[in-house]
Amino acid sequence: MALQSERHGEDTQAPVLTAKNVVRRFGGVAAVNDVSFDVRRGEILGLIGPNGAGKTTMFDLLAGSVPPTSGEILLNGTVVSGEPAHRRIGRGLGRTFQIPRPFPNLTLIENVMLAAQGQAGERLFANFLMPWRVAAEEKTFEQKAMDLLDLVSLTRLAHEPARVLSGGQRKLLELARVMMADPAIILLDEPAAGVNATLLEVIIDRIRDINARGITFLLIEHNIDMVTRLCHRVLVMASGELLCEGTADEVARDPRVIEAYLGGAA
Template identity: 65%
Template sequence: MPSSGQQAPPVISARGLAMQFGGMRAVDGMSFDLSQGEILALIGPNGAGKTTLFNLIAGSLRPSAGQIFLAGTEVTRDPPEARIGKGLARTFQIPKPFAEMTVLENVLTGAQRQAGEGMLANFITPRTVAAEERAAVEKAKALLDFLTLSRLAHEPARVLSGGQRKLLELARVLMADPKVILLDEPAAGVNPALLEFIIARILDLNAQGTTILLIEHNMEMVARLCGRVIVMAEGRRLTEGRPEEVARDPQVIAAYLGVAA
């Protein structure tokens, strides 16, 4: 375990993470610590390896090398569900809701550890299950309210706009009461009013104690949310600093231009 002195261990610690796809190292030796209560941004040009790094942390990919710790406990070999159980949530860059299920039903898919599921199910009465289900529905409705999707609760998810799908994705992961959320481009393609709304909701969640790791290209959003930014390029850490520092760093500008060229 990474040494942490007397302080609480970082919410997430990555040590030397690497991911090889065939001959290409999408992530090539990434290490970082995410502190309790922090909002940390991960930026970098397309193809830098940001989403792959999220997949390694969430457990949907097994790293070629390196270690991942959640609150000081190694989870490198744990499946995604075990990490969700430890309070980790992640949103997808391109949300794919169940199109024919209602918005409310989609949110309910994010519920964890229902009494009626798993090995103990036979020992739990139908009454307990019904009470849990009612509680889950109430919680899902409250989350739809928090994200202004209530009036769409009973519509099939296919009617949602791209921006509304981003909100539904957030509502879904909040059902599990995460301690830390990995947000993959939560504001990509959303209109300016919705961008403001998403910034406000992220600040609300953080004020309630949720730690956040954010992949985002919008530097205004990054500057308003984050004290610290890690810049990735070609699978590696290019630099790290405050948003206004990295935004004017010539290496960072060159990395973005290199991809555009």
């Protein structure tokens, strides 16, 4: 009998996220062309490729920001190809962005609390009919948000406005915000971009810590050192297609990958 995930009650051997023959066309151009892969539960999977390879479009398709022209996307075995991004968040898929955009005038803890799912206070009548429940829930979310800020080493700034953060600290805040929604998988879009070496080490450590909690990661990244240190497997895209997959060392030696980068695939 397959082991069952305590959190989701799913087959732990089944992929958490699957792309099946996914195509996305913009006019006559196939930005993603017949791409298929699985993201295995509990792994850190890297997605690399030269500029214009289709990586960001692939992320948009997985997250629900754009629909596929054809093919299927499955989240925990359920076809979600036609679902919008907010429905996929509710199903356990979180996403960060290359350029984080927190609410600058809200404090860090307020930014994190906003990401909580299913808040009673969001329903108008709950504030009038069950104010005690709303207050108790808010206190629970506040403690959870503080715990997550501690996880990403931002506790001392919890009550500061987000506008004071550096680029690297904003990446850490975004990790905490995503975690607030209790994701099964997180799509990370270039977590190393614009981050100094010291904060990059913190981000790498935090990704490892979160992964150790059973959270799966798929990340786009140009920093090959980070990919080599973090990723269990690596996928390589070029010209909208999946070129190869393997360990970081295996794909680095693949002649097709060398040609894609040196040849400047569009």
